[in-house]
Amino acid sequence: MNFSLYIAKRYLLSKSSNNAINFITIIAAIGVVLGSASLFIVLSGFAGLKDFTLQFTSIIDPDLKAEASTGKSFVISEDEFSKLNNLESIASFSKIIEERVFVTFEEKSYTSAYIKGVDQHFEKVNAIDSVVVLGSWLTQKTNQIVSGWGIANTLSFGVLDYGKRINLYVPKPGKGQITSAKQAFNNFNAVNVGVFDVNENLNDKYIYAPIDMARALLGFDENEVTSLEFKLKEEATEDQARTEITSVLGDKIILKNSAQLNDALYKMLNTENLAVYLIFTLVLIIALFNVIGSMIMMILDKKSSLKTLFNLGATIPNIRNIFFLQGSLMTIFGGLIGLLIGCIIVWLQKTFSLIMITQSLPYPVTLKAENLLIVFITISVLGIIASKIASVRISKKLVSI
Numbered sequence: 001m002n003f004s005l006y007i008a009k010r011y012l013l014s015k016s017s018n019n020a021i022n023f024i025t026i027i028a029a030i031g032v033v034l035g036s037a038s039l040f041i042v043l044s045g046f047a048g049l050k051d052f053t054l055q056f057t058s059i060i061d062p063d064l065k066a067e068a069s070t071g072k073s074f075v076i077s078e079d080e081f082s083k084l085n086n087l088e089s090i091a092s093f094s095k096i097i098e099e100r101v102f103v104t105f106e107e108k109s110y111t112s113a114y115i116k117g118v119d120q121h122f123e124k125v126n127a128i129d130s131v132v133v134l135g136s137w138l139t140q141k142t143n144q145i146v147s148g149w150g151i152a153n154t155l156s157f158g159v160l161d162y163g164k165r166i167n168l169y170v171p172k173p174g175k176g177q178i179t180s181a182k183q184a185f186n187n188f189n190a191v192n193v194g195v196f197d198v199n200e201n202l203n204d205k206y207i208y209a210p211i212d213m214a215r216a217l218l219g220f221d222e223n224e225v226t227s228l229e230f231k232l233k234e235e236a237t238e239d240q241a242r243t244e245i246t247s248v249l250g251d252k253i254i255l256k257n258s259a260q261l262n263d264a265l266y267k268m269l270n271t272e273n274l275a276v277y278l279i280f281t282l283v284l285i286i287a288l289f290n291v292i293g294s295m296i297m298m299i300l301d302k303k304s305s306l307k308t309l310f311n312l313g314a315t316i317p318n319i320r321n322i323f324f325l326q327g328s329l330m331t332i333f334g335g336l337i338g339l340l341i342g343c344i345i346v347w348l349q350k351t352f353s354l355i356m357i358t359q360s361l362p363y364p365v366t367l368k369a370e371n372l373l374i375v376f377i378t379i380s381v382l383g384i385i386a387s388k389i390a391s392v393r394i395s396k397k398l399v400s401i
Helices: 002-013 019-060 080-084 151-156 212-217 238-252 263-301 301-310 316-352 369-391 395-401
Strands: 062-066 090-105 108-118 133-136 144-148 166-171 185-196 206-210 227-231 253-256
Touching: 002 316, 019 263, 019 316, 019 369, 062 238, 080 090, 080 238, 090 151, 090 212, 090 238, 108 151, 108 212, 144 151, 144 166, 151 185, 166 212, 185 206, 185 212, 206 212, 227 238, 238 253, 263 301, 263 316, 263 369, 301 316, 301 395, 316 369, 316 395
Parallel strands: 108 206, 144 185
Antiparallel strands: 062 227, 062 253, 090 108, 090 166, 090 227, 133 185, 144 206, 166 185
C-alpha cells in the first residue's frame, strides 16, 4: 500500500488528542456534506422547474415549424401540399395564419393579441384541446374563436355569449388618406367558445380562429400561409424530417424545432440554472475554508509525528502528500454522503410531495445523472484544491525544528 495513503487514512479515521481540532474537523466534514447535498437539491429543483415550464410549451409546440425565410408569409402550391402529405416522416401537418390583431369587447380593448388561424388538422399536430379549460375547441368555417385566459380575463368575456360579439381588427394594407375606421381596418365579429390556459405569456397572447376567418381578416390568398406546423411519426428523426420538408419547400422556409421556437425561454432557464450553480459553488468554496483550516490545525497537532517520519527517511513531498490525500478523501467522501442525502430528499419529494406550491401542486424536482456528476466533480475539484493549499504549508523548517 502507498505509504502516504496509508497514513492519510489513519489520520482521517483517528481522533486527535486535542478536542478543539476534532470539533473543527467535524464541522468541516459536515460543511462539505451539507454543501454538496444543498447544491444537488437546488440543481434538481431547477431541473424540475425547467421540465415543468417546458411541458406546457410542448403541449402547443409542434415537432417542427416552417416559417417564411423572407417576409411574413409564403405560398404553398397544391403540388407541394400533396407531396407534404406523402412524406414518410410526417404524421400530420397544419396550415397556420398568424398576425397581430386589435380586440375590443363592449367598452374594453386589447392591443397585444395575436390571431392564430388554424385548419382542421391542427388538433392532430398538438394537444391544444387538452388545455381548453372552459368551453370547447372551435369548429371550422364558423366565426368561433378560442382565446387565452389572460385575454378573456382582461376583456371580461366568457364563452358562448352569442349576444355579445368580440370584435377583431387588423389594419388594411394600402396607401392614401384614411377618412373612417372602416377604411382603416378589416374587422370580424366573433364568438368565444373556449378559453385555454397554458402559461402567462401564451394566455396573454393568442386567440385561435378557423383559418378561413384569419384569411378573410388579413386578406390572404387561398394558399398563402405564415407557417406550417408538423407532427413527426414516432420512428422518424428530426434530421430526416428536415431533409424531406426542405426537398419539397426549398429555401422559401426556415425550419425550427421546439427549442428554437422557445429560444428566449431556454436561455432564461439555463442562465438562472447557471447563476444558482455559481452561487452555491461560492458557498461550497467558503465551506472548504474550514477544510483548509482543519488541515492546518491537524498539521500543527501532528508536528512531532511528522518530525519522526522525516527523521526515518520520509521526504517533504511524502509528508505533504499525506495531508493532501487526507483532505481529498474527506471532501470526496463527504461529497458522496451529501449526494446520497440529496438523492434521498429529492426522491422523497417526488414520491410523497413533502413541499407544496399549492394544495394540488407539489414543488417539481427531477433526478438527473448529469446533476450528480456536476456536483461530484465540483466538490472533488474544490476539495483537491483546498487540500493542496493546506498541504503546501509543510516545509523542511516545520518538521526539522
